[in-house]
Amino acid sequence: MQKPVIIIGVGEMGGVFARGFLRRGYPVYPVTREMNLISIAPEIPDPALVLVAVGEHDLHATLDTLPENWHNKLTLLQNELLPRDWQAHKIEQPTVISVWFEKKKGQDYKVIIPSPVYGEHSEIIATSLMSIDIPCTQIQEKNEMLYELVRKNVYILTTNIAGLAVGGTVEDLWTQHNELAYIIANEVIQLQQWITGETLPSERLIKGMEEAIRGDLNHKCMGRSAPARLNRAISLADEAELAVPKLRDIAKLNSPGK
Numbered sequence: 001m002q003k004p005v006i007i008i009g010v011g012e013m014g015g016v017f018a019r020g021f022l023r024r025g026y027p028v029y030p031v032t033r034e035m036n037l038i039s040i041a042p043e044i045p046d047p048a049l050v051l052v053a054v055g056e057h058d059l060h061a062t063l064d065t066l067p068e069n070w071h072n073k074l075t076l077l078q079n080e081l082l083p084r085d086w087q088a089h090k091i092e093q094p095t096v097i098s099v100w101f102e103k104k105k106g107q108d109y110k111v112i113i114p115s116p117v118y119g120e121h122s123e124i125i126a127t128s129l130m131s132i133d134i135p136c137t138q139i140q141e142k143n144e145m146l147y148e149l150v151r152k153n154v155y156i157l158t159t160n161i162a163g164l165a166v167g168g169t170v171e172d173l174w175t176q177h178n179e180l181a182y183i184i185a186n187e188v189i190q191l192q193q194w195i196t197g198e199t200l201p202s203e204r205l206i207k208g209m210e211e212a213i214r215g216d217l218n219h220k221c222m223g224r225s226a227p228a229r230l231n232r233a234i235s236l237a238d239e240a241e242l243a244v245p246k247l248r249d250i251a252k253l254n255s256p257g258k
Contacts, residue, residue, distance in 0.1 A: 063085075
């Protein structure tokens with residue numbers, strides 16, 4: 001019998017991962033909002049993996065209460081994820097996956113491009129997802145995984161924020177509003193550089209974003225989280241004292257009363 005996998009957050013995304021783990025023979029122990037992590041930890045002191053599948057807004061509260069003996073079993077998958085998110089909780093190096101498939105209620109998952117995964121438990125993640133026909137790429141270098149995390153952030157923030165201005169699909173954005181996409185992407189990259197403290201490869205990131213756009217041309221630019229993502233970006237720009245004029249213009253256009 002394989003060691004169990006703990007999944008914290010049993011929503012759409014957690015359900016997809018659970019299918020993969022079960023296919024590979026891992027017992028799955030789901031943890032819901034009502035359950036206390038500290039009381040569960042003694043029951044499963046040595047799991048194969050602990051997957052945190054909560055939304056971005058619940059990540060830090062979850063990591064605050066994560067039992068210390070689970071830190072070295074941790075896998076994270078949230079959007080807008082960067083090293084400072086886990087470092088703030090004194091977690092050294094979790095396994096991380098940049099998820100490039102979506103799962104909506106009542107529909108099966110849809111793959112955009114292969115999902116890169118890095119870390120000690122990347123083999124479990126990759127083989128489990130591939131067992132249900134979700135392609136993964138195992139990344140060997142920490143810096144390369146940072147690129148992958150930033151690439152996903154550039155894609156999400158650029159398409160969501162542009163969607164607030166022009167709506168439509170990512171194909172519409174790339175073919176009809178390409179200059180706007182480039183301007184927003186470069187401002188987002190400025191923010192990512194400030195957050196990470198790294199000099200990032202702008203052109204490579206934009207080409208990586210284009211690859212994802214071409215992976216699902218009908219993907220809608222603006223999801224429900226777009227206004228919140230823009231507000232967070234502006235708050236970070238204020239903190240970093242970055243101009244980001246296009247982001248600020250779009251924020252003004254979408255402010256109450258406009």
